[in-house]
Amino acid sequence: MAAEHPILVVDDDLTILISVAELLELEGYAVATAANGAEALEMTGSLRPGLVLLDMRMPVLDGWAYARAVRDQGLQPPIVIMTAAHDARRWADEIGADGFIAKPFEADALIAAVERIVGRPAA
Numbered sequence: 001m002a003a004e005h006p007i008l009v010v011d012d013d014l015t016i017l018i019s020v021a022e023l024l025e026l027e028g029y030a031v032a033t034a035a036n037g038a039e040a041l042e043m044t045g046s047l048r049p050g051l052v053l054l055d056m057r058m059p060v061l062d063g064w065a066y067a068r069a070v071r072d073q074g075l076q077p078p079i080v081i082m083t084a085a086h087d088a089r090r091w092a093d094e095i096g097a098d099g100f101i102a103k104p105f106e107a108d109a110l111i112a113a114v115e116r117i118v119g120r121p122a123a
Contacts, residue, residue, distance in 0.1 A: 006047060027111060053080055079098055
């Protein structure tokens with residue numbers, strides 16, 4: 001994945017945000033972070049992320065509103081939702097996400113979900 005198309009991690013839980021970002025960076029991915037959907041929306045147009053890892057329940061602008069707003073702008077970044085909700089699959093379908101990962105998740109599961117969408121980072 002080219003550095004100009006980072007993975008955008010969006011979560012209002014700072015511990016999760018930092019942990020996911022650090023894990024992906026250690027794997028060699030370029031990463032950007034946002035603490036809510038509004039921040040993510042501001043960044044999406046200029047970043048052109050290769051993947052958005054999106055929490056659904058956030059203040060300011062939740063995952064549903066982010067997905068709707070980004071699509072309204074004509075952007076189509078791949079989205080994988082990250083949620084502890086038992087109906088994660090339904091939520092992913094509701095927003096047209098490319099997949100979901102259930103919290104809490106193992107590092108291997110996260111990496112596998114990312115690789116499925118964007119592949120391995122260049123060496």
